[in-house]
Amino acid sequence: MGDPVTWILGLGTLIVSAFLIGHLLLALVLIIPTWRICTRAGFSGALSLFHLVPLIGSFIVMAVLAFSTWPNGEASPGRR
Amino acid sequence: MGAEIAALMGFFGLTGAFAVVGTVLAAWMAWRIVEKAGLPGWTGLGAILLTLTGVGTIVPLVLLWVFAFMRWPRDEPAAGAAPGFATASATGPAGGAGPSAPAALASPSMALADRRGWQLAGTVAGGGIVALAVDGASGTYVLTAAPAALPTDLSLPDPSVGRPHARLLAAGGRLGIEDLGSAGGTFIDGARLLPEHGPRDISAARAIRIGSVELALSRA
Numbered sequence: 001m002g003d004p005v006t007w008i009l010g011l012g013t014l015i016v017s018a019f020l021i022g023h024l025l026l027a028l029v030l031i032i033p034t035w036r037i038c039t040r041a042g043f044s045g046a047l048s049l050f051h052l053v054p055l056i057g058s059f060i061v062m063a064v065l066a067f068s069t070w071p072n073g074e075a076s077p078g079r080r
Numbered sequence: 081m082g083a084e085i086a087a088l089m090g091f092f093g094l095t096g097a098f099a100v101v102g103t104v105l106a107a108w109m110a111w112r113i114v115e116k117a118g119l120p121g122w123t124g125l126g127a128i129l130l131t132l133t134g135v136g137t138i139v140p141l142v143l144l145w146v147f148a149f150m151r152w153p154r155d156e157p158a159a160g161a162a163p164g165f166a167t168a169s170a171t172g173p174a175g176g177a178g179p180s181a182p183a184a185l186a187s188p189s190m191a192l193a194d195r196r197g198w199q200l201a202g203t204v205a206g207g208g209i210v211a212l213a214v215d216g217a218s219g220t221y222v223l224t225a226a227p228a229a230l231p232t233d234l235s236l237p238d239p240s241v242g243r244p245h246a247r248l249l250a251a252g253g254r255l256g257i258e259d260l261g262s263a264g265g266t267f268i269d270g271a272r273l274l275p276e277h278g279p280r281d282i283s284a285a286r287a288i289r290i291g292s293v294e295l296a297l298s299r300a
Contacts, residue, residue: 029141030141030144032145032148033144033145033147033148033149034144034148036148036149037113037147037148040148040152041116042272058106059102059105059106059109062106062109062110062113063109065109065112065113065116066108066109066110066112066113066116067109067112070116071272072272072274073154073271073272073273073274074116074117074154074271075115075116075117075118075152075153075154076271
């Protein structure tokens with residue numbers, strides 16, 4: 001067994017790395033469809049990269065899509 | 081011990097409150113987003129509320145992918161559109177959804193087709209008034225900022241108008257418009273027309289915006 005401090009630091013690094021990779025993978029699964037939704041609505045696809053922001057990123061993207069006028073047009077009220 | 085338990089309960093209560101507020105907010109925004117795409121709002125609401133059920137977040141995630149890649153009703157032509165043209169998402173008599181729209185009436189027969197021409201009138205930059213006449217019988221016209229070089233060129237001398245900007249198609253008493261990839265954009269009663277939408281029927285539209293030039297459409 002090595003130094004306990006080294007062992008704890010290694011474990012911490014492993015846990016943080018696992019969280020980071022998990023977050024990136026989850027964000028990627030959200031970014032791909034959101035990128036397409038944003039471009040179809042007329043916004044820049046890069047808006048979907050807000051999903052990389054933990055906790056509030058998804059809310060920011062949704063808020064932009066929900067409360068702004070879509071440059072590519074929206075369905076008329078009669079269609080809804 | 082009691083204080084620790086109370087603090088723990090308070091922490092979970094606070095977290096739960098944030099979760100409830102977040103879920104309600106997300107459901108409301110999802111409602112609005114799917115409505116803008118032309119789907120019923122409850123589908124977005126339901127997708128978010130599914131996270132509260134046993135299916136977890138997998139099903140809403142799948143639904144997000146489906147929503148992103150499905151065909152949106154916003155992009156589909158309205159029912160009753162004439163062959164060759166898709167009806168614009170117009171308001172008023174053209175929409176077919178308002179109470180004044182005679183949706184139940186059959187299309188007029190060819191013998192009764194309205195052969196009058198069309199007129200597009202508006203004001204360009206600098207205050208100049210333009211009035212463009214389109215023959216109602218048949219023909220293709222190009223809206224451009226450049227001076228008219230051909231009889232079928234309709235000149236709109238405005239910096240926001242492309243060279244060319246859009247194409248007008250008259251056929252069978254109907255008028256269509258197609259955007260030619262202009263930077264300033266083409267709008268039918270406020271709805272953006274993209275080049276990939278192809279020609280759209282504007283026979284019942286009231287206002288066409290070419291770049292920043294607002295044109296009122298009427299029969300000549």
